[in-house]
Amino acid sequence: MVTTEDNNLTDAQNELYAWIKNYMRDFQHSPSIRQMMQAMGLKSPAPIQSRLKHLQEKGYISWQEGKARTLQLVDDLVEGIPIMGSVAAGGLVETFSDVNDNLDISDVLKKKNIFALTVNGDSMIDACIADGDMVLMESINDVYSLRNGTIVSALVPGLGTTLKYYFKRNGKIFLEAANPAYQPIELDPELVIFQGKLVAVWRKV
Amino acid sequence: MVTTEDNNLTDAQNELYAWIKNYMRDFQHSPSIRQMMQAMGLKSPAPIQSRLKHLQEKGYISWQEGKARTLQLVDDLVEGIPIMGSVAAGGLVETFSDVNDNLDISDVLKKKNIFALTVNGDSMIDACIADGDMVLMESINDVYSLRNGTIVSALVPGLGTTLKYYFKRNGKIFLEAANPAYQPIELDPELVIFQGKLVAVWRKV
């Protein structure tokens, strides 16, 4: 019984569990035992049943007995993250409170016209958008809804895509960095293609 | 055929679709036709078959023919967010590329010992953590694994919780802000309770 992970599963159980997780993420439904059998390179359903039973006993999965494709990952119930309170970042403030709320990211993620971009460089550093951050952008339907000061990703033909503050003044488009070291870019409206406006920032450390 | 929604579904189809969505959210797998039949108050599988077919034709669902419980909500494919490329934030750089990857937030979200905190104040502004941001923290198992320079949330008894850089020097704990306007806090190790270390930052604009 050699375990390579820090959990209490055997290699075979680990492999199966990981595969199930992937399958269910991709297809939104449970695989059948015979599918798992095939995926694990086995020729009999019995070993899969055994592994499933172990996974269940150890609290990783559950299913409805006798019903086809009714696996559940008991682990994956975490739809949100508990918000434990506030922290001070300037003086000391609040202590940990009870869970008042849940951080719900899904509302942003579930929108259809959302895409992500990786940030290169530091021109938006003063807007607290750093090199390596992921910015979640929402596609722009009509340019006229853009308000001055919005952070947008814009494609300047022949130059490339950039992340900047959007301003419109006197019929001209200004793309301004949030870093004084960079000069504003002035453009005619017809030369710019706005790809999206900023809805969220994600940074993994 | 009166439709109450703004989509092109009949009432019956709408009801079924909503029920399926709920079921799949709750159980992480597809219901069977006979379950839907029962849930819709019907006594024959035929009407469900018909409604499913319509839902499929209109692009709401799909399934694997002949296979049990293999429904998929084509709408809900957004588990990740397509990463369309990079943006410059400093000079203009890259154009939109094809989707190279998917922004996967779930790996962080699915960890069990993750909690979130709301940031108050600007003492971490130079670390690009701004007022109002959500910081995702991972519980700290052993304090000794903490490395200098890690951003932690620490509870200083009698004062409160704060988000700071962690340093240990000469047996003393130093909690330093990422804003020169704030003085480092020097503490004895036994006076500090470390609640978590930073794993991600989430900002919704």
Add this chain to the structure above:
DNA sequence: TGTATTAGAGTACAAATGTTTCTATGGTAA
């Protein structure tokens, strides 16, 4: 009113699938 269309009930059938049982194999500890 009569006809066409649609939805639902009922039934039957074949395929998919979970479950059980038995046997063989390989490794491990006494």
Add this chain to the structure above:
DNA sequence: TTACCATAGAAACATTTGTACTCTAATACA
């Protein structure tokens, strides 16, 4: 080695389940 145990292969079985078909009832439309 020998006994034991976990795992894999194999085969058979019962249930679940998707699918197809017919028939009836309700509804819409001319």
